[in-house]
Amino acid sequence: MYPDFQYLLQSLLGTDMPEWLSIFKTFGFLVALAFMAAAITLTSELKRKESEGLLTPSFETIEIGHPASANDLLWASLLGFFIGFKLGGIFGNAAQISPNPMGYIFSLQGNWLTGIAGALILAYSKYSEKRKHQLPQPEQKRVAVYPHQRVGEFVVIAAVGGILGAKIFNAFETWDSFVKDPIGSLLSPSGLTFYGGLIVATVALYFYSKKYSIPFKHLADAAAPGLMLAYGVGRLGCHFAGDGDWGIFNSAYITGIDGKLHLATIADFKQRLNEAAPYFTSNFGSLATTPHSFAPAPSWLPDWIYAMNYPHNVNNEGVMLNNCVGNYCYVLPVGVFPTALYEAAMGVGIFAILWAVRKKLKYGWQMFGLYLIFNGLERFFIEKARVNYKYDWGFIHPTQAEIISALLVIIGIVILVYKRKQRVAI
Numbered sequence: 001m002y003p004d005f006q007y008l009l010q011s012l013l014g015t016d017m018p019e020w021l022s023i024f025k026t027f028g029f030l031v032a033l034a035f036m037a038a039a040i041t042l043t044s045e046l047k048r049k050e051s052e053g054l055l056t057p058s059f060e061t062i063e064i065g066h067p068a069s070a071n072d073l074l075w076a077s078l079l080g081f082f083i084g085f086k087l088g089g090i091f092g093n094a095a096q097i098s099p100n101p102m103g104y105i106f107s108l109q110g111n112w113l114t115g116i117a118g119a120l121i122l123a124y125s126k127y128s129e130k131r132k133h134q135l136p137q138p139e140q141k142r143v144a145v146y147p148h149q150r151v152g153e154f155v156v157i158a159a160v161g162g163i164l165g166a167k168i169f170n171a172f173e174t175w176d177s178f179v180k181d182p183i184g185s186l187l188s189p190s191g192l193t194f195y196g197g198l199i200v201a202t203v204a205l206y207f208y209s210k211k212y213s214i215p216f217k218h219l220a221d222a223a224a225p226g227l228m229l230a231y232g233v234g235r236l237g238c239h240f241a242g243d244g245d246w247g248i249f250n251s252a253y254i255t256g257i258d259g260k261l262h263l264a265t266i267a268d269f270k271q272r273l274n275e276a277a278p279y280f281t282s283n284f285g286s287l288a289t290t291p292h293s294f295a296p297a298p299s300w301l302p303d304w305i306y307a308m309n310y311p312h313n314v315n316n317e318g319v320m321l322n323n324c325v326g327n328y329c330y331v332l333p334v335g336v337f338p339t340a341l342y343e344a345a346m347g348v349g350i351f352a353i354l355w356a357v358r359k360k361l362k363y364g365w366q367m368f369g370l371y372l373i374f375n376g377l378e379r380f381f382i383e384k385a386r387v388n389y390k391y392d393w394g395f396i397h398p399t400q401a402e403i404i405s406a407l408l409v410i411i412g413i414v415i416l417v418y419k420r421k422q423r424v425a426i
Contacts, residue, residue: 001242002026003314003328004098008240022098022327023090027314030237034230039155041226045358046148049218054364057144058212065135068127076126077119084118085110099327147214154205154223161204162197169196169400195379195404198227217364224371225354231375232347239340242313247337247385249292253307254334259321261309261335263296269334276319276333291387292334307335337385343378350374369415376408 002008006022049055086104088111090097097104202220209216238245251269253261264272273280273287284290297306311321311331318332354371361367379401388399398406 001310001312001314001328002240003242003312005029007312007328019098020090020094023094023101025101025241025314027237027241027243030240031234034233034237035155035159037233038158038223038226038230039151041229041355042154042223043148043151045222045225046146046151046219048359049222050146050148054218055147055214057146058214059142059144061140061142063138063140065133066130066138067134068130072126072130073123077123080122081115081119083122085112085115087111087118088114145212147212147219150212150214153208154219157204157208158201161201164197165200166197168200195401199404215364217368221358221361221364221367224367225351225358228347228354228371228375229351232344232349232351235340235344235347239338239344242310242315242317244313244315244317245340245343245386246308246310246332247339247382248387249290249332249334249336250307251292251294251334252296253303253309255309255319255331257322259309259311259331261303261307263303266294269294272333279317279319279333293337295337304338305341306337308338308341309333309335339382339386343382346378346382350378363419365415366419369412369419372408372412372415376405376412378405380405380409 002011004022004026005024006017006019008026009017009021046055089104089109091111093109097109205219205223206216209219235245237243251266252264254264254268254272256262269292273290277287280287280290295306297303309332310318312324312326312328313330313332314328316328316330318330321329321331354367354374357370358367361370383399383402383405386399386401388401390397390399391403
C-alpha cells in the first residue's frame, strides 16, 4: 500500500525517495481529487440549469478602487504568518511530523522566523494588489453572481462540514476510544464516517443556499452525480492508503513470512489466528468471534479482487513486517475483502448512470432521489462484508451505516413516487 508519497513514488519509480515526501498523504491527495471532481461536475450542471432558466443570479453591491484597509492587512498578515510558521517548521522535522501532519497543523509547533517573513510577504502583496486597482474616488458597482460562480464556496463549506460531520459520527461508532483521547481522535487522519459528513455538509449547504436564494432542490440535483463520483475517488484513497475501510477476513488467504498473501486451508487459517492471537483478540474480543469467510478466488480472476493484506497500511494495523524500517511497518495477518475497492468501482459506475440520465429528469429532486436510492443500496449491501460496530436492538443488529442507508433508500423512493404523481397531475 501507499500511505504517503514517499511510498507511492518509491513503488512507481523503483528507487529511494526523500523522507520529506512522507508528509504528503495518499489518502489526502485522492480526497482532494474527489473534491475537484465534484466541483467540475457541479459547475457543469449548474451552468446547464442556468441556461434552462432554472437558476438565476443574485445581485450584490461591491465597492471597488479603495486602498487596503487595516483589516485587509491584518488578515493577510495572520494568514501569511500561519503559512510561513507551519512551512518553516517542516524543514528538518519531516520524520517527526509525517506520521500525523494534521496534529502538527493544529499544534503550536513551527518556525517563528519564517512565520514573520510570511506575514510581511502576504501583507505587502495585499497592499500592492489594492494599490494597483486604487481609484481617485472609490466606486460602488452592482454585479450579478450566478450559482456556478459560487462553486468554490460550496466546496469549502462541504469540505469543512463534511470532515466535521464525519468525525462526529465516527465518535459515536467508536465511543470508548473517543472518550479516552478525544483530541487525538479528532485530529487523527483516519476515522471518518461518510454518512456523517454527507448529513452535516448537506445541512450546511442548505442554509448557505437559502442565504443567496438558490433553490436547494436544483443545487441538490446538480450536486448528486458529482457526489457519487467523489465518493468513488475518495474510496480509492481509502484503499491505496489502507485506512481500515476493508471488509471481513477472507480465511482462504494468509500472510506469509515474506509479507505476501498465500492461498491457505482452514487449518492454515486457524494456525495463523493462534500465531497472531494478540491482534485478533484486541480487535474482536476473541479468536472465535473474528469475522471471516472462506472464499478463494476463481481461477479466472486475480486473487487481489478477493483478498488483500494491506502491507504498510496507514493505520499500522496487523502484525509487524519482517525487516521493515519506517513509520508504516504493519500488515494484516490474514487477507480481507477489499471493500473500499468494490465501493470505488460502484461509485464510479453509479456516477456514470446518473450522468447519463441527468437530462431526462425534468422535475426538481428527481436526480437527488435517485442518488439517495443508489447510494443507500450500495452502502447497505457492502456493510454485509465490512467490520463495523453493531447496535444491539434485540432482534436485529444493524450498523450505523445500515440504518442511515436504509433511511436514504426510503427517502429516495418517497421522492420519486411523489414526483411521479406530480407529473401525472400536470
